[in-house]
Amino acid sequence: MPSLPEISLRPQILYSCYHSRSSEGEQFVPEHILSFQLAGTLTTFDGNRQQVFREGDLRLSKRNHLVKFSKQPPEHGEFKSLSVTLDQDTLRRFSLEHGYHAAGPPAPDEAVVALPLTPLYQSYLDSLRPYEQLAEASSAGFLALKLREAILLLLNSNPELQNVLFDFSEPGKVDLEAFMSRNFHFNVRLARFAYLTGRSLATFKRDFEKIFQLSPSRWLVRRRLQEAYFLIKEKGRAPSEAYLEVGFEDLSHFSFAFKKMYGVAPSRL
Structure with missing residues (x-):
């Protein structure tokens, strides 16, 4: 239920x-x-x-x-x-x-x-x-x-x-690299990440590509897959658990992206 x-x-x-x-x-x-x-x-x-x-x-x-x-x-x-x-x-x-x-x-x-x-x-x-x-x-x-x-x-x-x-201030500009490395596994929109780092969406994307040399969307997929690989390979997590932990919404999309990056389905790792 x-x-x-x-x-x-x-x-x-x-x-x-x-x-x-x-x-x-x-x-x-x-x-x-x-x-x-x-x-x-x-x-x-x-x-x-x-x-x-x-x-x-x-x-x-x-x-x-x-x-x-x-x-x-x-x-x-x-x-x-x-x-x-x-x-x-x-x-x-x-x-x-x-x-x-x-x-x-x-x-x-x-x-x-x-x-x-x-x-x-x-x-x-x-x-x-x-x-x-x-x-x-x-x-x-x-x-x-x-x-x-x-x-x-x-x-x-x-x-x-x-x-x-009684602190009514909005989030201030923070270290983007440290923030994203800590929060990449949260499945939220880029606009929310931008807000929490004290940036407009346009500034967030521009600063992000300067630091990571990738667009936010591509970096998030890659970083989440790397974390999933570690959880499955080293921690023994089932793919059905790992994909949620790292921020994917859909198991089939996760499996497709995982196989594309690592050449093997997560279930066969």
Whole structure:
């Protein structure tokens, strides 16, 4: 059975429940998301670091990051999580009303921050349960208050997150070679790579070809195939696993490209 979210309160506050044995994927995180792990295990990888979140764990996923994830339900159970999205409009209004601003050096460039589940966080989680069955039209005002409560709670429990929550700047220009070498296996459009490296699409393509002597599309295919070869040959991964890990969407396209580059089908490597 495919994994489908069952209960959606509104875009900012979401209860998710998945029935499948496991679910894997990747996503671009456009807004900060505070998440409570209610059941099952979530494994995340941001290109640098792998983290595992189990039942009772709390995390903040930071905006403008790429993340691969694997969701594993508990034995004979369901994967469940609660996510509170702290969008830029809400944070900007909060900043203007309460005078909070990002101050000091930029926060460490990690996509997901593990937070201790303190009694205050637990009380907040418990306070959300009565809203689970409310219709959006009747609960919008209450839920808006819960978003503001989440911001206050984060600032009270983890003051260092002020520099994260109230940094409204867009991604700055970064080392393109280092960024692409770290994130080539994320299956996103070139325009997204350009944005995350602080460039227009035209500038991204121009800078890319100066550094790699190849177009972004050709380099990505070659680099992903090289990584797939390593995973299959040296790590014993099945082609049906490797093609997703390195950023291909389709197994048949991956197999065709692999055989064209290496002269042998990945299944016969």
